[in-house]
Amino acid sequence: MNGAVPAGLVTALAELAGRRPLLVASDYDGVLAPLVGDPSAAVPEPGVAEALARVAAHDGVVVALVSGRGVADLQTVSGLSGPYRWVGSHGAEFDGPLTGELADRRDALAEQLAPLVADVPGARLEVKPASVAVHVRQVADRAAAAALLADADRVADPSLTKKPGKEVLELAVTDADKGSALLRLRDELGVAAAAYLGDDRTDEDAFRALPSGDLTVKVGEGETAADHRVGDPAAVVALLDTLADLLD
Secondary structure, three states: OOOOOOHHHHHHHHHHHOOOOEEEEEOOEOOOEOOOOOHHHOOOOOOHHHHHHHHHOOOOEEEEEEOOOOHHHHHHHHOOOOOOEEEEHHHOEOOOOOOHHHHHHHHHHHHHHHHHHHOOOOOEEEEOOOEEEEEOOOOOOHHHHHHHHHHHHHHOOOOOEEEEEOOEEEEEOOOOOHHHHHHHHHHHHOOOEEEEEEOOHHHHHHHHHOOEOEEEEEEOOOOOOOOEEEOOHHHHHHHHHHHHHHHO
16 A cells, blocks of 8 residues: 555545634544554654644644544654644543543453453553553464453453454443544534544544544545545555645
8 A cells, every 4th residue: 555645535635625614633543653563662654743733733723633542642652742632542531531430440440351361472451541452463373362352352341332443452431432522522613624534443433423524534444434545644644745735
């Protein structure tokens, strides 16, 4: 795959650029940064910081990063800074951290899953502000990886919100999702239009939630509800640069 922006998407970007106020929102991992085995090493695709800054510099345009990561983790790993809105933990971190009760439930879940993860070489348990994630991207034994995800799904409390993704199962203690978070942000800002870029199954919530006339872009392969598609993070940089040009 390469950094090309399809002609139909360029046309859609040109239409979007004429609408204000405008919200331009994006997932991070797999969109602004290539997917890697170690999430702490997921640095932005070259050119991302500059492209986001160019878009955000225009009057009436708000850039938001919407991630399954906690906000603090997202800011640290990405190294991005600017006049951005930060939405973490699939929308659970919108107005502040979790309450004590939910945090206690998250910690209890982590204790429950830790022995399962420890038994599978290469697996990793990640405790986020609103969830616990079981990562199997670095598990060499693919049968063991699949079995671990199935076991985690089986033992988890049915009331938890399950967010399966690429080589990961995230179990959240709230029912927040990226779709509801984007609609909330959209309403708060009173925007005329919004764009959202995502690559994973959790981004489908956002693609389905945004109203007709907004712009939705799937990054990478796989079935999607998004209206457009680009190949990889390099194409996302090209998309953002194209939008910035059109906003001038």
